[in-house]
Amino acid sequence: MNFHLLPPEASAVARESDWMFWSLTALSLLICGLVFLPLCWFAIKYRRGRKVDRKLTAEVAMWKIEVTWTVIPFVIAMGLFTWSADAFFRMETPPPGAIEINVVGKQWMWKLQHAEGAREINELHIPRGVPVKLTMISQDVIHDFFVPAFRMKQDVVPGRYTTECFTPIKTGRYHLFCAQYCGTTHAAMIGWVYVMEPQDYRRWLQQGSPEPLAARGEALFHTLGCSGCHGASSKIHAPPIEGVYGHLVPLETKEFVMADDKYIRDSIVLPASQIVAGYQNLMPSFKGRISEEDLMALTAYIKSIADQTPEGYPK
Amino acid sequence: MKETPPNYLDEHSVSSWLLTTDHKRIGILYLLSIVVYFAIAAVAAALMRINLLTPQGDLVLPETYNKLFTLHGVMMVWFFLIPSIPAVLGNFVIPMMIGARDVAFPKLNLLSWYLFNIGGLCALYAVICGGVDTGWTFYTPYSTTYANGHVVTMIMGVFIAGFGSILTGLNFLITIHKMRAPGMTWFRLPLFIWSLYSTSVILVLATPVLAITLLAIAVERLWGVGIFDPNLGGDPVLFQHMFWFYSHPAVYIMILPGMGVVSELITCFSRKRIFGYHFVAFSSLAIAVVGFMVWGHHMFVSSQSIYAGMVFSVLSFIVAVPSAIKIFNWTATLYKGSISYDTPMLYAFGFIGLFTIGGLTGLFLAAIAVDVHLHDTYFVIAHFHYIMVGGMVLSFMGGLHYWWPKITGRMYPEAIGRTAAIVTFIGFNLTFFPQFLLGYLGQPRRYHAYPPEFQVFHVLSTAGASILGIGYLLPLLYFLWSLKFGARAPANPWNATGLEWETASPPPRDNFEEIPIVTEDPYSYPPEPEEEAKPEPQHA
Numbered sequence: 001m002n003f004h005l006l007p008p009e010a011s012a013v014a015r016e017s018d019w020m021f022w023s024l025t026a027l028s029l030l031i032c033g034l035v036f037l038p039l040c041w042f043a044i045k046y047r048r049g050r051k052v053d054r055k056l057t058a059e060v061a062m063w064k065i066e067v068t069w070t071v072i073p074f075v076i077a078m079g080l081f082t083w084s085a086d087a088f089f090r091m092e093t094p095p096p097g098a099i100e101i102n103v104v105g106k107q108w109m110w111k112l113q114h115a116e117g118a119r120e121i122n123e124l125h126i127p128r129g130v131p132v133k134l135t136m137i138s139q140d141v142i143h144d145f146f147v148p149a150f151r152m153k154q155d156v157v158p159g160r161y162t163t164e165c166f167t168p169i170k171t172g173r174y175h176l177f178c179a180q181y182c183g184t185t186h187a188a189m190i191g192w193v194y195v196m197e198p199q200d201y202r203r204w205l206q207q208g209s210p211e212p213l214a215a216r217g218e219a220l221f222h223t224l225g226c227s228g229c230h231g232a233s234s235k236i237h238a239p240p241i242e243g244v245y246g247h248l249v250p251l252e253t254k255e256f257v258m259a260d261d262k263y264i265r266d267s268i269v270l271p272a273s274q275i276v277a278g279y280q281n282l283m284p285s286f287k288g289r290i291s292e293e294d295l296m297a298l299t300a301y302i303k304s305i306a307d308q309t310p311e312g313y314p315k
Numbered sequence: 316m317k318e319t320p321p322n323y324l325d326e327h328s329v330s331s332w333l334l335t336t337d338h339k340r341i342g343i344l345y346l347l348s349i350v351v352y353f354a355i356a357a358v359a360a361a362l363m364r365i366n367l368l369t370p371q372g373d374l375v376l377p378e379t380y381n382k383l384f385t386l387h388g389v390m391m392v393w394f395f396l397i398p399s400i401p402a403v404l405g406n407f408v409i410p411m412m413i414g415a416r417d418v419a420f421p422k423l424n425l426l427s428w429y430l431f432n433i434g435g436l437c438a439l440y441a442v443i444c445g446g447v448d449t450g451w452t453f454y455t456p457y458s459t460t461y462a463n464g465h466v467v468t469m470i471m472g473v474f475i476a477g478f479g480s481i482l483t484g485l486n487f488l489i490t491i492h493k494m495r496a497p498g499m500t501w502f503r504l505p506l507f508i509w510s511l512y513s514t515s516v517i518l519v520l521a522t523p524v525l526a527i528t529l530l531a532i533a534v535e536r537l538w539g540v541g542i543f544d545p546n547l548g549g550d551p552v553l554f555q556h557m558f559w560f561y562s563h564p565a566v567y568i569m570i571l572p573g574m575g576v577v578s579e580l581i582t583c584f585s586r587k588r589i590f591g592y593h594f595v596a597f598s599s600l601a602i603a604v605v606g607f608m609v610w611g612h613h614m615f616v617s618s619q620s621i622y623a624g625m626v627f628s629v630l631s632f633i634v635a636v637p638s639a640i641k642i643f644n645w646t647a648t649l650y651k652g653s654i655s656y657d658t659p660m661l662y663a664f665g666f667i668g669l670f671t672i673g674g675l676t677g678l679f680l681a682a683i684a685v686d687v688h689l690h691d692t693y694f695v696i697a698h699f700h701y702i703m704v705g706g707m708v709l710s711f712m713g714g715l716h717y718w719w720p721k722i723t724g725r726m727y728p729e730a731i732g733r734t735a736a737i738v739t740f741i742g743f744n745l746t747f748f749p750q751f752l753l754g755y756l757g758q759p760r761r762y763h764a765y766p767p768e769f770q771v772f773h774v775l776s777t778a779g780a781s782i783l784g785i786g787y788l789l790p791l792l793y794f795l796w797s798l799k800f801g802a803r804a805p806a807n808p809w810n811a812t813g814l815e816w817e818t819a820s821p822p823p824r825d826n827f828e829e830i831p832i833v834t835e836d837p838y839s840y841p842p843e844p845e846e847e848a849k850p851e852p853q854h855a
Contacts, residue, residue: 003771007756020685021755028675035642035671042649043664046585047656054651065647066594066640073639077632077678084682085625091684092621107461141457142551144616144691148757151688155617157552158456159545162618175766179691179759181450183457184378187762287546 217301388451414496434476484518510575585652662713669705694754745779
């Protein structure tokens with residue numbers, strides 16, 4: 001039986017998280033000592049029946065003692081807060097140049113797709129030393145993508161995208177757990193994360209020469225009939241999809257909205273919620289008719305044409 | 316040996332119990348009910364621990380396991396911990412401590428007990444009909460859309476019991492405001508009263524939010540109104556905000572009364588005035604107030620905004636400070652005391668040790684960057700069991716031993732009492748300390764099966780749980796034994812201060828022959844117990 005006392009430390013964040021964890025442990029031991037040693041000492045020295053001096057010396061300024069042991073813990077607490085909040089802020093900021101991988105959680109499996117087209121179930125292959133950004137959504141209940149070796153977790157929520165970033169620093173095979181209770185076989189919603197050398201990862205990605213995600217999205221764009229309205233030759237007055245992603249979109253409500261993953265997804269499943277300025281709501285909702293994986297593929301396609309200009313528009 | 320006026324236990328008919336409005340009898344009714352609920356929840360825990368002896372979980376099926384932890388959570392939180400000290404010990408001693416003949420609304424008090432048990436039976440009915448597997452947290456959209464089972468029945472049980480809580484809180488607040496004996500000023504109140512006052516504020520303000528939240532689940536589940544399910548246009552994370560807005564303050568409902576009991580025990584068994592009375596009293600209120608503003612620390616990884624996360628993190632660090640103040644003041648109280656090691660004091664020592672560890676590990680979880688790793692693992696399980704069991708259950712046991720002579724008029728056997736306290740302490744640590752290590756290793760909570768490398772810790776934990784079980788069984792047996800064979804208790808077996816010790820054991824129906832007039836501060840213990848000079852509030 002293999003047995004560990006410490007989990008592997010396989011991401012950049014893990015080192016910082018552990019450093020903080022063990023500092024907190026040391027501080028806790030110190031505080032325990034400061035409480036338990038006097039407690040035991042008093043309990044033994046002043047036990048009933050023992051002849052010791054119990055006369056309290058003249059009035060001590062009680063408020064000074066109270067203020068001391070109020071202020072010191074407060075200062076320590078604020079110091080700890082500053083440290084951990086700063087670290088958290090950096091954890092949550094996606095590093096530049098991250099590989100983007102899409103994650104769909106469903107009862108009770110993980111489905112992952114790489115931008116290059118590779119698709120996996122309950123396994124994630126990633127290269128060492130390269131930042132990874134997961135864009136995640138659930139198809140049913142709330143799940144949580146937890147990799148203890150990376151000291152990272154994030155809930156995977158239905159109806160909204162969440163992201164999780166990490167940079168693996170050590171090759172190996174690590175546990176992937178669902179950490180948010182999600183029903184009957186929650187405990188079986190587990191898998192493995194494989195951190196590989198970058199060249200091995202590239203070789204792995206090419207296996208079976210899969211269709212890139214954006215290309216699959218483009219195919220869906222035609223088979224689902226999106227191109228009938230949003231395509232270049234369409235006669236229907238529908239907003240173009242080229243050059244949209246990552247830009248501000250004006251709405252009928254005289255507001256602007258950033259065209260990010262959430263906006264694209266909402267526009268497909270809840271088209272009536274955000275009408276682009278100058279257009280009418282003609283689009284049928286695709287809610288329930290398209291899977292989360294396909295939505296992500298469509299988003300990847302729309303993202304891939306973010307630099308293009310729609311036909312007939314001035315450059 | 317019977318006192319002349321008859322004591323409150325003298326009537327024996329069933330109706331004299333079921334229709335009583337005597338706060339002391341209602342306290343006993345609560346005690347009997349929560350022992351039943353505790354036993355059911357403890358059996359569920361035992362089955363889970365046995366199941367976790369092997370990595371593949373051999374004892375029960377996954378769905379059974381999920382129903383077991385739901386049953387354990389619902390029963391322990393709502394039907395044992397929340398009523399434990401307030402409704403049992405609080406009901407029994409609050410009126411006596413403040414020199415009143417009963418609570419402000421004795422009939423409402425009885426109604427609370429009935430509501431509590433209707434709720435409890437409703438929850439048990441849901442279990443008998445096939446159970447619920449949502450976990451005690453009822454997270455949406457699992458609970459509203461995906462879960463099978465009798466979610467609505469279970470929720471109604473908690474909903475109904477919640478009204479019992481609200482009425483109890485209201486009753487205590489008014490009793491403490493309006494029914495204090497002459498001379499019992501606010502700063503002459505025992506600290507137990509201060510802590511229960513703070514608890515009652517939370518009960519009255521937070522429980523209605525829980526009621527609304529549970530009702531919203533029922534409405535969505537029964538009629539498909541989209542509140543939480545995104546497919547119906549709702550927001551699943553909204554549920555977590557609403558749920559924890561109640562359930563985090565509820566944590567303080569579950570620990571503040573324990574702190575109050577420990578203040579009584581430490582002073583009595585070290586024969587010292589409490590160190591820093593005002594600081595201990597106001598730290599209870601501070602916990603109650605700040606405790607309302609930290610709920611989001613349950614949601615650091617829920618997709619809540621990172622800025623919200625930081626606000627909840629800083630407030631969670633702040634709420635640790637008043638708890639630390641209490642610990643320091645209890646320790647300082649022992650200085651130059653005259654300390655005896657009676658059973659209640661052993662539980663009080665156990666409380667301080669375990670609550671300190673529980674509180675310090677709370678700092679790990681308030682530290683938002685570390686919580687990302689520890690959230691929803693066994694670390695959290697271990698942390699809150701150190702607070703809930705190490706804190707609340709130990710202080711409840713301490714208080715029950717302390718007031719047992721007053722409640723029953725009988726002494727429990729001291730030697731075996733001390734043994735049970737020590738067994739409980741050892742068993743508890745062996746059960747829950749390994750879970751800190753498991754959590755750090757990454758074992759998620761609510762797992763029916765787990766990777767084999769975690770097995771050592773699970774086996775240790777299960778071994779500890781069986782010792783802990785003995786620690787619970789012993790008091791049950793010797794308390795029952797003492798009812799018939801225990802020595803007769805004098806009015807004040809501990810030489811304690813406090814008005815409840817001024818009257819006979821067991822007390823007369825109306826607590827006091829004459830309402831006492833209070834002329835002294837609480838905990839006016841003489842410096843040397845050998846002198847036996849017990850300060851008495853003067854009788855009018």
